[in-house]
Amino acid sequence: MEHRDYVVVAFIFLCGIILIYYVFKYYNKPKIQQDNMNISREEALDVLHRKVHFFDSLSAEDQEKFLQRGQYFLSATKISAEKGVVLTNEDKVLIAASATIPLIHYDNWAYKNLTEVLVYPDSFTEKFDTEEGERNILGMVGDGALNHKMIISIGALRAGFNKNPEGNTAIHEFVHLIDKADGETDGVPEYLIPKELVQPWLQEMHRTIRQIRTGHSDIRDYAATNEGEFLAVTSEYFFKKPKMLQKDHPRLYSLLDEIYGNQVQPDNQTIG
Numbered sequence: 001m002e003h004r005d006y007v008v009v010a011f012i013f014l015c016g017i018i019l020i021y022y023v024f025k026y027y028n029k030p031k032i033q034q035d036n037m038n039i040s041r042e043e044a045l046d047v048l049h050r051k052v053h054f055f056d057s058l059s060a061e062d063q064e065k066f067l068q069r070g071q072y073f074l075s076a077t078k079i080s081a082e083k084g085v086v087l088t089n090e091d092k093v094l095i096a097a098s099a100t101i102p103l104i105h106y107d108n109w110a111y112k113n114l115t116e117v118l119v120y121p122d123s124f125t126e127k128f129d130t131e132e133g134e135r136n137i138l139g140m141v142g143d144g145a146l147n148h149k150m151i152i153s154i155g156a157l158r159a160g161f162n163k164n165p166e167g168n169t170a171i172h173e174f175v176h177l178i179d180k181a182d183g184e185t186d187g188v189p190e191y192l193i194p195k196e197l198v199q200p201w202l203q204e205m206h207r208t209i210r211q212i213r214t215g216h217s218d219i220r221d222y223a224a225t226n227e228g229e230f231l232a233v234t235s236e237y238f239f240k241k242p243k244m245l246q247k248d249h250p251r252l253y254s255l256l257d258e259i260y261g262n263q264v265q266p267d268n269q270t271i272g
Contacts, residue, residue, distance in 0.1 A: 036074040039089045044070065047093040051161045054101055054239065066104055070096035078116040083130055085121045085154050094161055095119075095152075098170030101239055102178060105261030106192065111174075113181050115148045123153050139169040141176045141185075150177065167236050175232045187227030193259050201255050205230055208252060218248060235260075 044067060048055040055066055073096045081087040095117055103109045125133040128151070138156035142149040150173050160168035175189075182190040187205055188198060205227060211217040212224035223233035237245050238256040246253040 036077075036079060036092055039074065039092060041067070041071075043089060044093050044096075047090050048097060051090070051094060052097045052101075055097070058104070062104060065107075066097075066100055069100045069104065073099050073111070077111070077114060080116060080118050082118050083121050085119050087119055087154070091119065091154065091157060094157055095170060098157075098160070098168065099174050101171060102175060102235065102260055109191070111177055111181075113148055114150060114177055116150075118149055118151045119157070120151060120153050122155060124151070139173040141173055141180060150174075167233075168240060171239060172232045172236050175235045176228060179228055179231055185228040187229075187231040189231065189259065192261075197255065197258055201259070204251055204255055208234075208249070 048067070048070075055063060058066060070093065074092060077096075077099075079087065079092050079095060099111060120128075120130055122130050123135040124130045124137050125135050126137065127133070129135065139150070139152040142151060152170055152173060156169035160170055176185060178192065179185050179187065179189045182188075188201065193201060208217060208219065209224045209227075209230055212219055212221060219237065220233060223230045234245075234252060234256060238253065238260070242253065245256075
């Protein structure tokens, strides 16, 4: 091999090393979402204290962690107003709070399977129509062209934090993202659940689904659609009304408490 050939090979090798360095340095590094960065600490705290009772139930240390985690979510996740929605900073804080509530005790977690939240003005169809057809969807995690995106109705988002709401659609969808992070939306969030808990959780999940389908449970019917919906619906219940869940479904409460890091005090009535 001539000297010139050695130089060419060395140059290509060097370029390869530089390329690998930049890929490892910047791959999956979230782009700072400047549109979300005009929310001050004081404004976020005001929303959390007024709207998110779960936040007030935390210790001062965990409140600070909650605030930091929410700020990180806002810095890394694009939030887009769609189809004429007027989106406020309060709405953005509520979205960040919904993402943070299930994971407050998991310091190393980030929603790597989410880049954007699309906020719609109303319920929508499976084809994302907000004006015609059977518009009964309040939120969903996207697939295909909408992979890494979440869609939520602004009304459902706000209603989830009203006093004594029936559910919390935003938390429901974020639980789907947590479940989906291991590649399958199957009701078993492998990144959270300890291995020794998988079999007891599956047994309790399938037992409760049978009860729902035969009309012997007060948990809403939608939880029996499939395992993924069961996790999302019962997680809403767990964060919404932990004391009631502990009383009526002690085994289910105990398992969810372990999955989410023993974080919910049953005296806390709601997250809204």
